[in-house]
């Protein structure tokens with residue numbers, strides 16, 4: 688008989704969950720989410736990207752992938768989310784959204800609970816779970832944000848996008864005042880412009896919402912982004928030295944620090960052990 692002690696039970700990983708959202712559509716959420724995910728994976732973090740834009744799937748298209756199954760199979764056939772994940776570039780795992788399943792926008796509570804259970808299982812297999820959402824903070828998106836440890840609110844520097852970012856911030860905080868939100872200014876000419884945009888949003892938010900918003904980073908405006916999209920290639924892989932790739936590496940470095948600090952602190956995801964979590968309320 689061996690007197691060797693049994694190996695300690697393997698502690699499940701607990702992913703840092705980040706949702707990527709915006710007020711206005713087309714400000715670069717999917718571009719940022721996909722490339723940030725790849726940059727994180729290249730920094731050694733097991734990273735899963737959940738495409739939660741259920742009305743218009745596009746993370747897979749941006750990457751030139753043709754997934755055999757999508758999140759639709761989770762809801763319709765109970766295929767676990769972990770089994771739907773496919774290998775993406777740079778070592779990321781991608782859980783593709785299905786298109787044209789609008790009824791998922793108003794999931795009944797038991798389905799939402801099932802979805803959260805599915806996400807929990809995903810979160811135990813990776814270090815960072817990034818959720819790419821649809822624009823505009825509808826009910827569906829709010830629920831995703833409530834499940835995240837932190838929301839990255841993406842805006843473009845133009846005034847119309849900033850107005851919509853403010854509106855999104857307002858809705859998000861009204862639904863879940865405890866939410867951690869950081870601003871990412873995409874398409875900036877330089878850091879100064881990005882910081883000016885952040886200051887304007889902080890001014891409005893502190894005056895009318897009674898709180899500020901962190902500056903999580905910026906991504907430079909770069910024609911290489913559209914070129915890579917046309918080729919269905921990931922910019923940070925294809926053109927790592929392009930200005931936008933370098934910005935994404937900086938953004939990734941911040942997230943890596945956050946994820947490491949979190950794993951050292953042993954914190955649990957927001958959805959853990961909380962049946963009254965706002966994301967589960969109908």
Ligand SMILES: Nc1ncnc2c1ncn2[C@@H]1O[C@H](COP(=O)(O)OP(=O)(O)OP(=O)(O)O)[C@@H](O)[C@H]1O
Pocket residue numbers: 709711712713714715716717718719740820821822873874875906907908909910912913916931
């Ligand atoms: N930093 C950037 N520099 C130049 N072009 C960019 C940049 N980021 C995104 N774009 C371009 O902006 C467009 C919109 O990007 P993307 O699809 O990622 O936005 P989105 O917010 O996910 O849109 P939707 O709201 O439809 O989901 C794309 O054509 C993309 O190539």
Ligand SMILES: [Mg+2]
Pocket residue numbers: 716717718740745820
């Ligand atoms: Mg998108």
